[in-house]
Amino acid sequence: MFFGLSPEQQDYQRALRDFFRSSSTSQDVRRLTGDERGYDETAWRRMAGDLGVQGLDIPEQYGGSGASFIELAIALEEAGYALGGGPLFASSVLASTCLQRSGDTRAMAEHLPGIASGQKIATLAVADDNGAWDPAAFSGLKARHDGRDYVLSGTKSYVLDAHVADVILVMAQTEDGSAIFAVNSPARGLRQTRLPLLDQTRRMSRLEFSEVPGRLVGAPGAAERVVTRTLLTAAVALGAEQVGGIRRCLEMAVEYAKIRVQFNRPIGGFQAVKHMCADIYALMETARSAVLYGAWCVAHDTSDLAAVAHLTKAYCSEAYYKAAADNIQLHGGIGFTWEHDCHLFFKRATASLQYLGSPRFHRELLAQAINL
Amino acid sequence: MDLTYTPADEAFRARVKEFIARHVPGGWRGCGALDRSAYDAWAEDWRKALLEAGWLAPAWPKEYGGGALSVSEQSILSEELTKAGLPQSPRPNDGLGFSLLGPTLLAWGTPEQRKHFLGRTLSGEIRWAQGYSEPDAGSDLFSLRTRAVLGGGEWVIDGAKTWQTAGMYANWIFLLARTDPAAEKAKGLSFLLVPVDQPGVEVRPIKNMAGLTEFASFTFTGARTAASNLVGGENNGVRVALTLLGFERGVGGVSAAAAYAIELDRLIELARHHGYNSDPVIRQRISACWSKVQIIRYLGQRALSAGIGGQPPGPESSIIKMYGAEYHKEITELAMDIAGTAGIAPSGALSASSLGADPLGVDPLSTSSWSTVFLLARAGTIYGGSSEIQRNTIAEQILGLPREPRVPIPVGR
Numbered sequence: 001m002f003f004g005l006s007p008e009q010q011d012y013q014r015a016l017r018d019f020f021r022s023s024s025t026s027q028d029v030r031r032l033t034g035d036e037r038g039y040d041e042t043a044w045r046r047m048a049g050d051l052g053v054q055g056l057d058i059p060e061q062y063g064g065s066g067a068s069f070i071e072l073a074i075a076l077e078e079a080g081y082a083l084g085g086g087p088l089f090a091s092s093v094l095a096s097t098c099l100q101r102s103g104d105t106r107a108m109a110e111h112l113p114g115i116a117s118g119q120k121i122a123t124l125a126v127a128d129d130n131g132a133w134d135p136a137a138f139s140g141l142k143a144r145h146d147g148r149d150y151v152l153s154g155t156k157s158y159v160l161d162a163h164v165a166d167v168i169l170v171m172a173q174t175e176d177g178s179a180i181f182a183v184n185s186p187a188r189g190l191r192q193t194r195l196p197l198l199d200q201t202r203r204m205s206r207l208e209f210s211e212v213p214g215r216l217v218g219a220p221g222a223a224e225r226v227v228t229r230t231l232l233t234a235a236v237a238l239g240a241e242q243v244g245g246i247r248r249c250l251e252m253a254v255e256y257a258k259i260r261v262q263f264n265r266p267i268g269g270f271q272a273v274k275h276m277c278a279d280i281y282a283l284m285e286t287a288r289s290a291v292l293y294g295a296w297c298v299a300h301d302t303s304d305l306a307a308v309a310h311l312t313k314a315y316c317s318e319a320y321y322k323a324a325a326d327n328i329q330l331h332g333g334i335g336f337t338w339e340h341d342c343h344l345f346f347k348r349a350t351a352s353l354q355y356l357g358s359p360r361f362h363r364e365l366l367a368q369a370i371n372l
Numbered sequence: 373m374d375l376t377y378t379p380a381d382e383a384f385r386a387r388v389k390e391f392i393a394r395h396v397p398g399g400w401r402g403c404g405a406l407d408r409s410a411y412d413a414w415a416e417d418w419r420k421a422l423l424e425a426g427w428l429a430p431a432w433p434k435e436y437g438g439g440a441l442s443v444s445e446q447s448i449l450s451e452e453l454t455k456a457g458l459p460q461s462p463r464p465n466d467g468l469g470f471s472l473l474g475p476t477l478l479a480w481g482t483p484e485q486r487k488h489f490l491g492r493t494l495s496g497e498i499r500w501a502q503g504y505s506e507p508d509a510g511s512d513l514f515s516l517r518t519r520a521v522l523g524g525g526e527w528v529i530d531g532a533k534t535w536q537t538a539g540m541y542a543n544w545i546f547l548l549a550r551t552d553p554a555a556e557k558a559k560g561l562s563f564l565l566v567p568v569d570q571p572g573v574e575v576r577p578i579k580n581m582a583g584l585t586e587f588a589s590f591t592f593t594g595a596r597t598a599a600s601n602l603v604g605g606e607n608n609g610v611r612v613a614l615t616l617l618g619f620e621r622g623v624g625g626v627s628a629a630a631a632y633a634i635e636l637d638r639l640i641e642l643a644r645h646h647g648y649n650s651d652p653v654i655r656q657r658i659s660a661c662w663s664k665v666q667i668i669r670y671l672g673q674r675a676l677s678a679g680i681g682g683q684p685p686g687p688e689s690s691i692i693k694m695y696g697a698e699y700h701k702e703i704t705e706l707a708m709d710i711a712g713t714a715g716i717a718p719s720g721a722l723s724a725s726s727l728g729a730d731p732l733g734v735d736p737l738s739t740s741s742w743s744t745v746f747l748l749a750r751a752g753t754i755y756g757g758s759s760e761i762q763r764n765t766i767a768e769q770i771l772g773l774p775r776e777p778r779v780p781i782p783v784g785r
Contacts, residue, residue, distance in 0.1 A: 001381075001444060002374045003670070003677040004686075070373055254771050269774035271760075274767035281766050282691045289670035289688070290663075296373045311663040363659035364652070370662060372640065372649050 003292065009074060012051075016078040019051060024084025026341050033200040037164050039086030047085070048118030051075075054092045055116030058100075063113030069233070073240040073295040080244030083201045083344060087121045087161040093237040094160065095122030098169050098230045102180055102218035111167055111182065123165040125156035125207055126227055133357035135227045141172035141209060143181060150174070150181060151189075151211040158355070162192055162205035169217065170209075177221030181214030188212070199351035201344060232305055234356055235313035236294035242320040242352055243291050246284040249320075249327040249345050253277055256331055276326050283319035290315055310366035314359035317352060324349035375673065381444050388452045395421045402457020402733025404723045411723075419462040419496070429470040429494055431623075432478065436490045443622055443679040450627035454634070457732030464538035464586075465499035473500050473546050476563070480604035480612050489544075489565070501536040501568070503547025503590060504613070510535075511761050513548075514558040514610065518592060520549035525599050527551075527564055529572070529592040535755070539588025540577050543568050548609045561609035565601040572596060582747040586726055622679020625672020625692055628728075632665045632699070635729035635745075639703060641736035643710050657706050664699045671695065690770060694762040697752035700729065704746035711739050718743040727751060 005013065023043040032038055047053045056072040058064025072092065079085030096115050099108050099122075114120025127133060128140035141154035152172050162168060168183045183190065189210040197204060218226060254277055257268030267273050294312040297305040324346040328335035335342040353359065377385070395418065403411060422428040425439070430446050432438020441449060453460050461467035474493060477486050492498040509516035518531025529549055536545065545566050552560030568575065572595030577585040604612035640649065640658060648654040674688040708715045720738030723730060727748055734741045753759040767773045 001377055001673065001677050001680055003673045004373070250771075254773065257773060265777075266774050268767075269777070271764065271776075274771075274773050275760070275763040277771055277773060278763035278766035281687075281771060282695060285687045285691055286667045286671070286695065289674060290667055292373060293375075293666075293670045293673075296375055299373075307662075308666070311659075311666055314659075315663055315667070360656060363656050363663075366659040366662065367655040370659075372655055372658060 003289075005074065009071065012071065013074050013078070015051060016053070016075055017081075019047065020078050020082035020084050023047075024079075024082035026344075029083045029201055029344060038161070038203040039164070043084070044086045044118055047088075048116075053085075053088065054118045057092065058096055058112050058116045062108055063116040065116075069236075069299040070292075070295045073237065073291060076237050076240035077244035077247070077291075080241030080348075081248045082244070083348060087123070087164060089234075089237065089241070090123035090161040090165065091115050091121050093234055094124035094230065095167070095169050097233045098124050098180065098226060099217065101226045101229045101233075102222070104218045107182060107215070107217040114166070120166045121161065121164050122167045122169065123159055123161050124227075124230065125159040125162065125168050125170045126231075127156065127158045129155060129157050129206070131158060131354075133231065133361060135171070135224045135231065138171050138178070138227070139173060141170055143172040143174045143179060143214065144211075145174075146211075146213075150214050150216060152181060152183065152209045152214045153211055155206065155208050157204075157206040158195070159205050159207055161203055162207060163194060163203060168207070170214065171223050171227050172214070174220050178223035178227075179220040180217040180223045180226060182217050183209075183212055183214045197351065199347040201348055202351065231356060232309035233298050235309040235362070236291060236298050238352055238356055239287065239291040239294060239312040239316035242316040242349070243284065243288045245320050245345055245348055245352075246280065246287060246316075246323040249323040249342075250277065250280045250284055252342065252345075253280065253327045253330040260332070273330060276330060280323045280326055283323055287316045287319040307366055307369040310362040310369060313356060314362040314366070317349075317359050320349040321353050377444065377448070381448060384445050385448045385452060388449055391421075391425060391427075392452060392456045392458060396456065396458070400457070402731055403459055404457055404731040404733030405735075406723070406733070407721065415459070415462040418458070419466075422460075422462070423494060428466070429474055432470070432474055432490070432494075436474075436478075436486065437494045438474075444676065446623045447626050447676050447679075450623065451630050454627045454630045455732070457634075459731070463496060463499070464541050465501070466496075468502055468537065469493040469498070469500045472502060476546070476603065476612060476615065479615050480563075482600075484600065485565075485603065498544050499538070499542050501539040501542035501545040501588070501590070503533040503536060503545045503566075505533065505535045507532055507534050507589075511758055514561065516548060516550065516561070518547065518549045519553070520551050520562060520564055522551075522599060526596045527566075527599060527602065529564070529566060529595040529597070532589065532591050534587075534589040535578070536588045536590060537586060539590060540575055540585065542575075542588075545573075545590060546603075548613055551609075552607050555607060558610040560607055562606050563603045563609040563612040564597055565603060566592075566595060566597040570595060580748070580751070582744045584744075584748075622675040622677075622685070625675045625688075626669065627672075628696060629665060629669035629672045631729040631731070632668055632696070632703075634732050636661055636665055636703065638730075638734060638736040639707050639710070642707065642742070645737060646710060646712075648710050654706075654710065657709075661699070661703045661706060664695075664702070668692070668696055668699065687770070690762070690766050693756060694753070694759050697749075698759065700749045700752050704742070704749040707742045708746050711742055715739045715743055727755070 052065045053075045055064030056067045057069045060066035115122050126138050141152055141156055143150045143152050165185050168185050170181050189212040191208040193206045195204045257273050258266050260267045290312045294308045297308045328342045331342055334340050427439050430439040430441040430449055434440045506516050520527045520529045545568055547564055548561045549564055550560050551562040572593050574591040575588050578587040579585050643649045671688040671692045678686050718739040720740045721735050722740040723734045730745050768775050
């Protein structure tokens with residue numbers, strides 16, 4: 001029974017912290033919100049080359065380091081702390097997991113090495129315009145046989161980092177059931193519209209497909225299962241990012257409470273402030289516990305994965321939101337300004353709470369998972 | 373991360389399960405299904421079985437009748453007993469003796485003290501109460517004022533203690549008393565063992581708001597104990613007491629989570645009975661509770677992991693009590709919401725409730741049980757370090773925020 005990070009994992013964590021501290025400063029984050037691609041190519045390459053992050057949860061035979069989802073979760077926490085990491089979530093969580101879960105070794109061999117090295121950016125397009133996250137209800141895209149290949153028509157939305165993706169995995173309906181397709185991007189017939197986001201540290205697009213060629217990944221009829229499983233992994237991965245965000249908010253709040261003086265003493269000495277900080281600490285450590293356990297479940301494909309993933313998404317989302325909201329409150333007036341960083345985390349927390357399904361949605365799925 | 377147990381630990385778990393199977397009566401549904409008199413009739417034999425297995429005081433060395441179990445074995449024993457609805461501390465004073473006083477004597481006691489007290493605690497001949505809190509010293513424990521003065525080879529004790537769990541059954545009390553009035557607060561306290569059956573000790577039951585007398589208060593008026601009943605040296609009481617509170621860290625979390633899981637299963641049965649398992653709002657609240665029970669289990673596993681590895685307690689140790697207590701209020705409130713109006717006119721069997729979740733076997737439809745545990749849950753965020761004190765401690769000691777301003781003791785107090 002060992003519930004924690006090994007010394008090697010802690011060393012790696014330290015290296016990741018150093019990397020993000022130097023490559024994803026507050027100034028970097030703000031600058032990139034105005035950047036067309038939205039991430040720093042040099043930092044992205046360093047993250048792959050020096051730290052092997054993109055390939056952590058990809059087997060060695062496909063160019064990854066063959067570590068595990070737990071190492072990826074460690075990296076995601078640091079990315080969340082720094083609001084950095086570029087297309088890491090889209091490529092190494094969503095697309096990579098979908099490919100691996102499809103069992104399509106041809107597709108895995110085609111795409112995973114590039115994803116692992118960072119040279120290829122991939123993403124997953126499953127949600128429809130209605131923004132719902134139930135794989136049984138995804139319906140906006142249809143696939144039609146065109147000779148040997150398929151062509152795809154319809155729309156998908158809320159697609160993370162689609163504008164920089166080289167390959168987009170989509171879920172579409174065929175006459176044989178729902179299926180996953182790999183779509184090269186850019187492509188004729190594929191029209192992308194960037195969505196202006198509340199959280200400007202992320203980038204999402206709406207995609208319109210007009211007879212766009214797509215290559216089948218896995219078997220028709222299997223997509224719902226594969227996408228469901230992918231979204232469970234993604235829920236835990238997002239939780240890891242959210243824990244990093246909580247940690248950052250706690251640090252900011254505590255640091256401010258120690259230096260801001262009112263009524264002749266640092267405001268951190270007042271119990272109202274102290275107790276809010278203590279509550280954020282408790283949220284952080286409980287959320288972290290859920291993410292670590294969830295990461296174990298993902299890595300070992302345990303029978304309780306679905307319940308754990310749903311609880312993790314709901315819990316970490318609400319915990320991050322509270323931490324980010326209280327961080328603003330604890331900063332007083334300056335917490336409300338554009339220049340201060342509080343709003344960056346509050347907006348990330350707000351968006352992450354809805355992305356991949358709200359806490360309410362996930363708690364209902366959890367109720368189903370425990371046969372309530 | 374490795375959430376598996378070693379083969380040796382799994383073999384131990386199998387031994388515990390086999391022991392349980394051998395010792396539970398036929399048709400066993402958990403001790404929560406027994407009423408008071410049935411429990412009393414059965415508990416003595418069960419206690420004897422545990423004692424013979426060395427599992428009544430599982431952490432004690434074998435030479436004192438304990439099981440010398442490792443940290444993981446202690447956790448497994450506790451967990452399996454909880455899941456089977458079997459009390460690990462069958463008699464009200466057992467927990468205090470085995471988990472609190474015993475380890476203190478093992479760490480700080482003289483050979484004579486260990487020889488005299490440990491065996492008698494194990495047999496139940498000596499039944500302990502814990503004498504820390506006072507009417508004027510709760511959260512501010514170290515301001516306590518019970519005095520002990522050495523004279524004629526005896527300590528003479530004057531003062532008052534309150535909130536002694538199972539105090540009315542105790543024949544001995546271990547207490548903190550001020551032995552150096554000139555020393556500030558925590559520095560002048562000593563740890564004493566005091567016999568209760570003497571003229572100078574008066575015990576009064578405290579009736580809690582659930583109508584149960586689980587606690588007592590003690591008044592000491594010229595009470596006496598032999599000088600040899602001082603533990604750990606004069607004016608060293610706080611260090612002795614804090615050792616006691618630190619003992620067996622990491623052991624109880626997993627079984628506490630198991631107890632909460634049993635309680636939640638019972639709540640789900642109540643909800644199903646009323647058809648509330650299909651109510652969307654109730655489903656959300658049950659899911660939220662299920663999530664928190666899992667998180668309590670993860671915190672318990674983290675603590676166990678630290679204990680097994682011989683690590684100092686981690687962050688989980690500062691939040692586990694607070695989190696569990698606040699959860700318990702949440703789930704008992706949910707139970708009352710599901711019970712609805714019927715819950716305000718309680719009926720049904722009442723098992724031997726105490727602080728914490730009711731054990732396996734309690735009737736899920738008994739509003740007497742739910743309303744009792746609902747009332748008792750109000751105390752969970754108060755005793756053992758109130759949630760407000762826990763937050764202060766986290767903020768000051770972990771986050772490094774400024775400590776509370778010190779208020780000087782008023783002149784003439």
